[in-house]
Amino acid sequence: MSIPTPIEWQEGRLKILDQTLLPHQTRWIELETIEDVFEAIIQLKVRGAPAIGITAAYGLAIAAKKYEGVDIETFHLRIHEDYLYLAGSRPTAVNLFWALDRMMKVIETLYSTEETIISLEQEAKKIHQEDEEICRQIGENALSLLNGRKKVLTICNAGTIATGKYGTALAPFHLGKEKGVDFQVYACETRPVLQGARLTAWELQQSNVDVTVITDNMAAHTIATKGIEAIIVGADRIASNGDTANKIGTWQLAILANYFQIPFYVAAPLSTFDFSIASGADIPIEERLAEEVTHIGPNQITPEGTKVFNPAFDVTTANLITAIITEKGIFEADRNKLAQLNKAEEGVRA
Ligand SMILES: CSC[C@H]1O[C@H](OP(=O)(O)O)[C@H](O)[C@@H]1O
Numbered sequence: 001m002s003i004p005t006p007i008e009w010q011e012g013r014l015k016i017l018d019q020t021l022l023p024h025q026t027r028w029i030e031l032e033t034i035e036d037v038f039e040a041i042i043q044l045k046v047r048g049a050p051a052i053g054i055t056a057a058y059g060l061a062i063a064a065k066k067y068e069g070v071d072i073e074t075f076h077l078r079i080h081e082d083y084l085y086l087a088g089s090r091p092t093a094v095n096l097f098w099a100l101d102r103m104m105k106v107i108e109t110l111y112s113t114e115e116t117i118i119s120l121e122q123e124a125k126k127i128h129q130e131d132e133e134i135c136r137q138i139g140e141n142a143l144s145l146l147n148g149r150k151k152v153l154t155i156c157n158a159g160t161i162a163t164g165k166y167g168t169a170l171a172p173f174h175l176g177k178e179k180g181v182d183f184q185v186y187a188c189e190t191r192p193v194l195q196g197a198r199l200t201a202w203e204l205q206q207s208n209v210d211v212t213v214i215t216d217n218m219a220a221h222t223i224a225t226k227g228i229e230a231i232i233v234g235a236d237r238i239a240s241n242g243d244t245a246n247k248i249g250t251w252q253l254a255i256l257a258n259y260f261q262i263p264f265y266v267a268a269p270l271s272t273f274d275f276s277i278a279s280g281a282d283i284p285i286e287e288r289l290a291e292e293v294t295h296i297g298p299n300q301i302t303p304e305g306t307k308v309f310n311p312a313f314d315v316t317t318a319n320l321i322t323a324i325i326t327e328k329g330i331f332e333a334d335r336n337k338l339a340q341l342n343k344a345e346e347g348v349r350a
Helices: 033-040 049-066 071-086 094-108 113-146 171-178 195-206 216-226 251-258 336-347
Strands: 007-010 012-019 028-031 151-155 185-190 210-212 230-233 235-240 244-247 264-267 315-317 323-326 328-331
Touching: 007 049, 007 113, 012 049, 012 195, 028 049, 033 049, 033 071, 033 315, 049 071, 049 094, 071 094, 071 113, 094 113, 113 171, 113 230, 113 323, 113 328, 151 195, 151 216, 151 251, 185 195, 185 216, 195 210, 210 216, 216 251, 230 251, 244 251, 251 264, 251 315, 251 328, 328 336
Parallel strands: 151 185, 151 230, 185 210, 230 264, 264 323
Antiparallel strands: 007 012, 012 028, 235 244, 244 315, 323 328
8 A cells, every 4th residue: 555644753753644735735744833733633634533633642742742841740730731722623533532531541650750751652652553453454344344345435534544544434445455355436525625535536546446536416326326335434433322423424325325225334443432422412513614615725616605504524323324343343333232342342442
């Protein structure tokens, strides 16, 4: 696979692939401060639930270095403020909070500022490295579940550049290419930010995966006329009952999958599950700036003063989800089944 992973940590310096410039520019930018990290996340320079978590973890490691030499009590106060700052960047992807909470757990066990600064960097690197293997495993499990179905529809970008490597929903396509299993992927362009048209098309082309971009309103006609055999999507937060928040437009694909009687799969790591909430009704849905809808690039497409509703996510109810593919296996979107997963992994998920 020749796609660059979107995040690099080299000798204490954090660099990300600026996804707002893809597909026409591949530009790496350095995030030197916690403010740089916050802005990169909120402006979608780095995006995708796992990638947001990894970057925020490095952001906390960067912030900690400012406090070299202060007493541990002052360190704890200031790093907690930094935690709250980064947690305020985007509300829906639970991986952001999962990663930040995991970083803060490191702090609880240490009593010297210098030791804590070192340990925070080590923990951020662990979160990053673990994600690559987790996504590869999700890809393996998805490949086995797809089991010869080759025509697959997806939305947004749940690929390598949304994670540490491989991606989640796109992982079977990248891995399949490495194993000689060729898919025909149909990618919804994903208005308004166009993650499908800009990022998934670019990413799959880098792996020589057959990809066709459609506009979001072509989904039903495409399923009917192109013989789509399955739909696979990523996730930003999965509630205890299996309700799943993902990019806006995902819910209607699940409704179409149900109508056309084809499987609808969610691919996500354990870090995307939020067992603290009962159902999708409890998932905060990010609303973004009107300009994302009123403009395409610099070009305004609506009349001046047009009202806009711009939710970045929607919630697919568990009854519409055929299966949830994780690194630990494949699960029904069922409260009791997922409760067993939660119990089995409680320690692992920290
Ligand atoms: C592998 S998680 C990717 C997930 O995140 C995306 O949202 P955004 O581009 O706003 O960060 C989308 O919901 C993807 O499914």
